[in-house]
Amino acid sequence: ADDLQNDKPLDIPRIKANIESLVESVIRNPDALSLLTRLKQQDGYTYSHSMAVCVLAVTLGRFLGLSQGALRSLGMGTLLQDVGKLSIPTELLQKHDALTETERFTISQHVSLSLNMLVSTSDFPPEALDIVRHHHERYDGTGYPRGIAGKEISPFSSIAGLADSYEAMTNTRPYRDALNSYEALGELYSQRDQLFPTAMVENLIHCVGVFPIGSVVELDNGAIGIVVGRNETQQLKPKVMVVLDASGTRLTPCPTIDLASSDPLAGQPTRVMHVVDAGAIGINPAEFFL
Numbered sequence: 438a439d440d441l442q443n444d445k446p447l448d449i450p451r452i453k454a455n456i457e458s459l460v461e462s463v464i465r466n467p468d469a470l471s472l473l474t475r476l477k478q479q480d481g482y483t484y485s486h487s488m489a490v491c492v493l494a495v496t497l498g499r500f501l502g503l504s505q506g507a508l509r510s511l512g513m514g515t516l517l518q519d520v521g522k523l524s525i526p527t528e529l530l531q532k533h534d535a536l537t538e539t540e541r542f543t544i545s546q547h548v549s550l551s552l553n554m555l556v557s558t559s560d561f562p563p564e565a566l567d568i569v570r571h572h573h574e575r576y577d578g579t580g581y582p583r584g585i586a587g588k589e590i591s592p593f594s595s596i597a598g599l600a601d602s603y604e605a606m607t608n609t610r611p612y613r614d615a616l617n618s619y620e621a622l623g624e625l626y627s628q629r630d631q632l633f634p635t636a637m638v639e640n641l642i643h644c645v646g647v648f649p650i651g652s653v654v655e656l657d658n659g660a661i662g663i664v665v666g667r668n669e670t671q672q673l674k675p676k677v678m679v680v681l682d683a684s685g686t687r688l689t690p691c692p693t694i695d696l697a698s699s700d701p702l703a704g705q706p707t708r709v710m711h712v713v714d715a716g717a718i719g720i721n722p723a724e725f726f727l
Contacts, residue, residue: 456512460495460505483522483530486604491516493645494600500644501596513561514568515597521550545581548573564593572597577631592637599625599633599641617712618649647672651722653715656696656706659683661713663722668697674708680725681718691725 494515498508522530525547529540536544551569555561571585571594578586580598590598606621616624622642629635646667648654653663660683666676674696679688699705715722 456491456509456516460508460512483519486608487516487519489604489608490518490597490600493604494596497596497600497641497644501640507564507593510562510564511568511593511596514565514593515572515600517555517565518551518569518572518597518601519547520554521547521552524550545573548582564591567591568593568597570594572601574598575632576634579631595633595637599637602632603641603645617714618645618652619647619712622647643672646675648675648709648712653713653718653720653722654709655711655713657708657710658704658706660706661685661718661720662694663720663725665693666695668695671697677706677709678725679706680720685718 491512495508495512498511503511522544525544529543532540548570552566555566555569568591571583571590574580574583574585574590574594575598576586576590576595578584603621603625606616606624607618609615622645625632625638626642629638646664648664648667650664650667653661654677655661656677656679660679661681662677662679664675665678668674668676676693676695678691678693680691682688694705696707696709699707701707
């Protein structure tokens, strides 16, 4: 981003090396990397959003069994799919009020702007260019810039668009509040085979988990915890770090409970009741991991 803002050429070899490192990190520990990306959302939105989309897309690609070469192309495309926004006025990207038709068209031009920046760049994978070109296309043909539909949209572009949508929905924007992960996944599922293929949405839910890492949740005993791990066979019973007891008192140290194997006879919680707004109860998940 700094290179583009200062009119410097993209350092593709360096980007490739970083993507390879990211892919290897996702393969080693996708949950930890996902959490770290969440904690970085305090930075500039476009940069943080691009990083978050890249990590989520590569994590989903890994879940789907893509090769390391395919994951690198997926990472390259998703990391740079929005670079064209650097040429669009910041005040327009951060506008609070409803966009006019002209303003929506201007923002949609980031696709062609991104392509212009990347198409002549040597060693940029064609699969990654396809992501840049089509990540705003939708399964029912309502996307842009071409309005293509169904199988005309490559699986890579579907992964990129789905990751982009999920990350946008779960982050606060000037014109709307963020959804929690549970709400975002539910909304995407309700529009399956409209925005994205059903199978892709279901794979995202299995990959991310019903309660993603970093979610703040209320347990059935009234305690508040942060999801720190998932159980692949029991998505509704994650591993939770309990940070507040039922009376709202902070716990030190914070015990971690695996809800899939917790003991109700010992007074341990056994299930998540619902996701809660961390800010509303004064919890910042970042402070428990730094």
